[in-house]
Amino acid sequence: MENDLDQKEWDVVIVGAGMCGLMAARKLMAAGLRVAVIDKGRGVGGRMAYRRIGEAIFDHGAQYISARSDGFQKSMQEWQENGAAAVWSEGFAELPGDHPRWRGAPHMKAIPSLLADGLPVLTNAKITEISKHGDRWEVVLENEIRYVCGALIMTPPVPQSVALLGGIFHEFSEEMRAQLERLTYHRCFAVMAVLDGASGLPRPGVKTFSDGSLAWMADNQMKGISPVPCVTIHASHDFSLARWEEDRQETARMMIAHASPWLAAQVTEFQIHGWRYSKPAVTHDAPFLVLQHQPYLALAGDAFGIIHRGNVEGAATSGWAVAENVIEFFSRK
Ligand SMILES: Cc1cc2nc3c(=O)[nH]c(=O)nc-3n(C[C@H](O)[C@H](O)[C@H](O)COP(=O)(O)OP(=O)(O)OC[C@H]3O[C@@H](n4cnc5c(N)ncnc54)[C@H](O)[C@@H]3O)c2cc1C
CATH class of the missing domain: 3.50.50.60 (FAD/NAD(P)-binding domain)
Structure with missing residues (x-):
């Protein structure tokens, strides 16, 4: 062939x-x-x-x-x-x-x-x-x-x-x-945050949100893909759309603040990615x-x-x- x-x-x-x-x-x-x-x-x-x-x-x-x-x-x-x-x-x-x-x-x-x-x-x-x-x-x-x-x-x-x-x-x-x-399609901001200790998410490391600024949080260490503690945080479509043209670093900090009740550790480093087309609506x-x-x-x-x-x-x-x-x-x- x-x-x-x-x-x-x-x-x-x-x-x-x-x-x-x-x-x-x-x-x-x-x-x-x-x-x-x-x-x-x-x-x-x-x-x-x-x-x-x-x-x-x-x-x-x-x-x-x-x-x-x-x-x-x-x-x-x-x-x-x-x-x-x-x-x-x-x-x-x-x-x-x-x-x-x-x-x-x-x-x-x-x-x-x-x-x-x-x-x-x-x-x-x-x-x-x-x-x-x-x-x-x-x-x-x-x-x-x-x-x-x-x-x-x-x-x-x-x-x-x-x-x-x-x-x-x-x-x-x-x-x-x-x-x-x-x-x-829905828009979605994804924040990737490195933690200085284990997150507060319950096993198997997932939290979903039905309203508000966040849609999803996952602990990548508990998931079995990361050797060190870190979380992926996804924003809701409405929040992502409203913040699409705004400052990305500030948006990431807002998402981290909203996720803080489930973090149980300090964020040492983070990055943000915007998915213009995440999942079809x-x-x-x-x-x-x-x-x-x-x-x-x-x-x-x-x-x-x-x-x-x-x-x-x-x-x-x-x-x-x-x-x-x-x-x-x-x-x-
Ligand atoms: C934030 C987020 C969370 C998600 N969560 C889940 C989940 O938990 N479970 C689940 O099942 N699904 C989830 N999805 C959806 C899942 O990722 C998609 O349904 C699936 O991966 C789509 O595959 P695809 O091949 O249809 O499209 P894509 O993966 O988008 O592939 C299309 C490809 O086309 C390429 N392309 C575009 N334009 C051009 C061009 N001009 N020239 C050359 N190449 C081009 C792109 O680079 C891309 O690689 C999620 C998606 C996102 C973004």
């Missing part, structure tokens, strides 16, 4: 090496299609992200993974056997559903890194332009490198995919554009949306799918589903 990214002609190009794009790519490659995955990030994983501050390790995007379908449970078990996943807790008292919550091992990015192994994935590669040439797509990167393909799958958060399509988006029907334009009922067939273009990701959506499992399910559709498309050619 051709695995060389010097190659410029592909059957399928996937925009985004998050859970959706990687799951789709593995399935397409297994079906014998030539697929390239392109991501603007420094590494793979997208919102399955982690960060280090000194010795402290934080998951600052996705916090845990639920596996409700048989297929995804099987994947989680495979990743566990490969050392890239572990059960964080058999259930969170604070959250509905008495099922295991998984984590990446040693951190969340371990799972996408395992999935990317052996795939043609180009990172640090921002796509800036997409254009149509007969029955092919041409995808242009920031550094002017061009890839050509017969099928394009776009997995970034939908507003980013729409912006990337530029003028092409306006060629689609009003109904289709409206379906995509209604898909919105409004989702599309189908697991992907085909915008056109010749050349093939589909949008997929965690905003698509009625059963599992808005989370890692939803992104994986969407990736599998769109890959099946692309395989069918090539089998008809």
Whole structure:
């Protein structure tokens, strides 16, 4: 199988090496299609992200993974056997559903890194332009490198995919554009705070909030990913939206002040990250949306799918589903 990214002609190009794009790519490659995955990030994983501050390790995007379908449970078990996943807790008292919550091992990015192994994935590669040439797509990167393909799958958060399509988006029907334009996402500030002692969070190291400025707190040491005490604090959508243009350091200090009843230790260092698109607020009922067939273009990701959506499992399910559709498309050619 051709695995060389010097190659410029592909059957399928996937925009985004998050859970959706990687799951789709593995399935397409297994079906014998030539697929390239392109991501603007420094590494793979997208919102399955982690960060280090000194010795402290934080998951600052996705916090845990639920596996409700048989297929995804099987994947989680495979990743566990490969050392890239572990059960964080058999259930969170604070959250509905008495099922295991998984984590990446040693951190969340371990799972996408395992999935990317052996795939043609180009990172640090921002796509800036997409254009149509007969029955092919041409995808242009920031550094002017061009890839050509017969099928394009776009997995970034939908507003980013729409912006990337530029003028092409306006060629689609009003109904289709409206379906995509209604898909919105929550904003979320993530504060990563290093502590000088154990946090005051109860085992397994989680606190959720149903109103106010905070949405979530997790103790990364209790979770088993950090050798030293540190917490991830997520702000609520309303707070994040209201503070989006304000001073980030001050916002982080406000979040730490709100979290202080559960800290039980001093914060020695902190960083803040703003997720403009964290989890989808409004989702599309189908697991992907085909915008056109010749050349093939589909949008997929965690905003698509009625059963599992808005989370890692939803992104994986969407990736599998769109890959099946692309395989069918090539089998008809
Ligand atoms: C703060 C936060 C907390 C969360 N908590 C949980 C949780 O606890 N449990 C859970 O299951 N889910 C959680 N999620 C949601 C989960 O992370 C997502 O549902 C899932 O990771 C989405 O995967 P995806 O592949 O659809 O998209 P993404 O992971 O966003 O992947 C899309 C990729 O496209 C790339 N891209 C975008 N534009 C371009 C471009 N122009 N050129 C090239 N590449 C581009 C991006 O770099 C990105 O890597 C959380 C998310 C956030 C942010």
